[in-house]
Amino acid sequence: MDSATVEIKRGLEGVVFTETHLSAIDGEAGQLTYCGYDIEDLAAQATYEETAFLLWYQRLPATSELEMLSNWLRSNRRLPKVVWGIMHSLPESATPMEALRTIASTLSMFDRACIHEEVGGSSLCRSVSLTAKLPTIVASFDRLRGDRPPIEPRDDLGHAANFLYMLTGEEPDPASAKALETYFVLLADHGMNASTFSARVTASTLGDVYSAVVTALGTLKGPLHGGASQAAMEQMIEIGSPRDVDEWFEKRMARKERIFGFGHRVYKVEDPRAKILREMAETVARRSGNTQWYEIAARLEERVLAHPYFDERRIKTNVDYYTAPLLYALGIPIDLFIPMFAIARIAGWTAHVLEQQHDNRLIRPRALYAGPRGVEWHEMLDRSPMVEAQPDAQCVAGRPANCPAALQVPPRFWPA
Numbered sequence: 239m240d241s242a243t244v245e246i247k248r249g250l251e252g253v254v255f256t257e258t259h260l261s262a263i264d265g266e267a268g269q270l271t272y273c274g275y276d277i278e279d280l281a282a283q284a285t286y287e288e289t290a291f292l293l294w295y296q297r298l299p300a301t302s303e304l305e306m307l308s309n310w311l312r313s314n315r316r317l318p319k320v321v322w323g324i325m326h327s328l329p330e331s332a333t334p335m336e337a338l339r340t341i342a343s344t345l346s347m348f349d350r351a352c353i354h355e356e357v358g359g360s361s362l363c364r365s366v367s368l369t370a371k372l373p374t375i376v377a378s379f380d381r382l383r384g385d386r387p388p389i390e391p392r393d394d395l396g397h398a399a400n401f402l403y404m405l406t407g408e409e410p411d412p413a414s415a416k417a418l419e420t421y422f423v424l425l426a427d428h429g430m431n432a433s434t435f436s437a438r439v440t441a442s443t444l445g446d447v448y449s450a451v452v453t454a455l456g457t458l459k460g461p462l463h464g465g466a467s468q469a470a471m472e473q474m475i476e477i478g479s480p481r482d483v484d485e486w487f488e489k490r491m492a493r494k495e496r497i498f499g500f501g502h503r504v505y506k507v508e509d510p511r512a513k514i515l516r517e518m519a520e521t522v523a524r525r526s527g528n529t530q531w532y533e534i535a536a537r538l539e540e541r542v543l544a545h546p547y548f549d550e551r552r553i554k555t556n557v558d559y560y561t562a563p564l565l566y567a568l569g570i571p572i573d574l575f576i577p578m579f580a581i582a583r584i585a586g587w588t589a590h591v592l593e594q595q596h597d598n599r600l601i602r603p604r605a606l607y608a609g610p611r612g613v614e615w616h617e618m619l620d621r622s623p624m625v626e627a628q629p630d631a632q633c634v635a636g637r638p639a640n641c642p643a644a645l646q647v648p649p650r651f652w653p654a
C-alpha cells in the first residue's frame with residue numbers, strides 16, 4: 239500500500255462502511271427519516287417514547303406496546319443508591335458532561351451480567367435502562383451543584399416533562415414539555431454521525447452497551463459535534479443584542495473564526511431539523527416574552543447565509559443553531575445543552591449498537607504509513623536530546639504535573 243495506490247478519505251468523508259435500517263439522510267434534498275418516517279411527521283406527532291420504540295424495533299408501537307415501553311422506562315429512572323455517593327463526591331469543577339460520562343460509566347458496575355455481553359436481549363434491557371437514567375443523572379447533578387436536593391422522578395409524567403420536573407421541581411406547562419419532547423425527537427438519531435460511529439466501533443469489538451454509550455458521550459462533547467449548541471449560545475451571549483450582530487459578525491469573519499451552528503458534513507442545504515427548531519425557538523421566545531436571543535440568532539443567520547464565503551461552501555444552518563435559543567428560552571442552563579443532546583441521542587446510539595451486534599464485523603480501517611523506514615538502531619550514548627533539557631524545567635500552567643518543558647511537544651509537530 240502506498241500513496242500512489244490509495245486515496246485517503248480525511249475524516250472518512252463519503253465512506254460507506256455498513257447498511258442501516260435506522261435513519262436516512264438526503265444531504266442534497268435536506269431530508270431526514272427514521273425507519274422511513276419523515277422527521278416532520280415524527281416531530282409533529284410522536285412522543286420520545288414512541289420514537290425510541292421506533293428506533294429499537296423499527297416500527298411504531300401499538301397502544302399496548304407503547305404503554306409497556308413507557309412503564310419499562312419509568313421503572314428504570316431511579317439511580318442505584320451508591321451512585322448518589324459518587325455524585326456527591328464529584329469535584330466542584332466537574333462539568334455536566336463530565337459528570338454524565340462518569341456516572342453513566344459507573345452504572346455498568348451494578349450490572350455484572352454485562353461483563354459477558356450477549357447479543358440482543360440484555361443489550362436492549364441496558365439500552366432502556368440508560369435511556370431512562372440519563373435525564374435523572376443530568377437533572378440531579380444540576381440540583382446538587384446548586385446545593386438543592388435532587389428530585390425523585392414522577393411516574394405520571396412522560397420522558398420530557400419528567401426531566402423538566404426533576405430539573406426545576408415544578409410540573410412544566412404543556413407547551414414547554416411539548417417543545418422539549420419535540421427537541422428530543424428531532425435529535426434522537428442521525429445516521430453515522432461521529433458519536434454514533436464511535437458507539438458502533440465499540441460495539442463491533444463486542445464491547446457492552448455501557449462502554450459504547452460512554453464512548454459516544456466522549457465523542458459528542460466536542461464543539462464540532464454536540465458541543466456546537468453550547469458554543470452557539472455563547473456566541474449569542476457574546477453578541478448581547480440584535481444591534482451588535484453586524485459588528486460581531488464582521489470581526490469574526492476578519493479573524494477567520496468558525497461560527498458555530500452552521501455547516502454540516504452531509505447537508506449541503508438547510509438541515510430539515512433547523513427549520514422546525516427555528517419555528518419552535520421563535521414560538522417559545524414569544525411566549526416567554528423575551529425575543530432578544532431569537533432576534534440575535536435570526537439576524538446572525540441572515541448575515542451568515544448572505545455571505546459569499548458560506549454560500550460558496552454550501553454552509554447552511556444546522557441542528558445546533560436554533561437549539562441554542564430554544565433551550566435557553568426553556569430555562570435550560572447553557573452547560574446542560576450537550577447533556578440534552580445526549581439525553582435525546584441515547585435512543586439512536588443504542589439502536590445502532592443493537593444493529594451492529596445483530597450483523598457484526600469488527601470495524602478496523604487502515605492508515606497509510608508516512609513515517610521514516612529502515613532507521614538504524616542508535617545506542618543511548620549516540621542519541622542527542624531534542625532540546626537542551628533545562629534541569630529546573632517547570633511544567634507549563636494547565637499541563638499534567640511534572641511535564642518537563644523539554645518533552646512537551648515532539649519536533650515533528652512544532653509549528654513550521
Ligand code: SDX
Nearest residue numbers: 428431462463464466496497498499500501502503551556
Ligand atoms: C452536529 O454528523 C452529524 O450528523 C452531526 C449532527 C447530528 O445530528 O449528529 O448533525 C450534529 O454535530 C451538527 C454540526 C455542529 N457543528 C458545528 O456547528 C460546528 C461548526 N461547523 C463546522 O465545524 C463544520 O461545518 C462541520 C464540522 C460541522 C463539518 O465540517 P466538514 O465537513 O469537515 O467541513 P470542513 O470543516 O472541512 O469545512 C470546509 C470549509 C473550511 O473552509 P476552507 O478550508 O474551505 O477555507 O468550510 C469552512 C471550513 O473552515 N467551514 C466553516 C464552518 N463550517 C465549515 N467556516 C466558518 N464557520 C463554520 N461553521
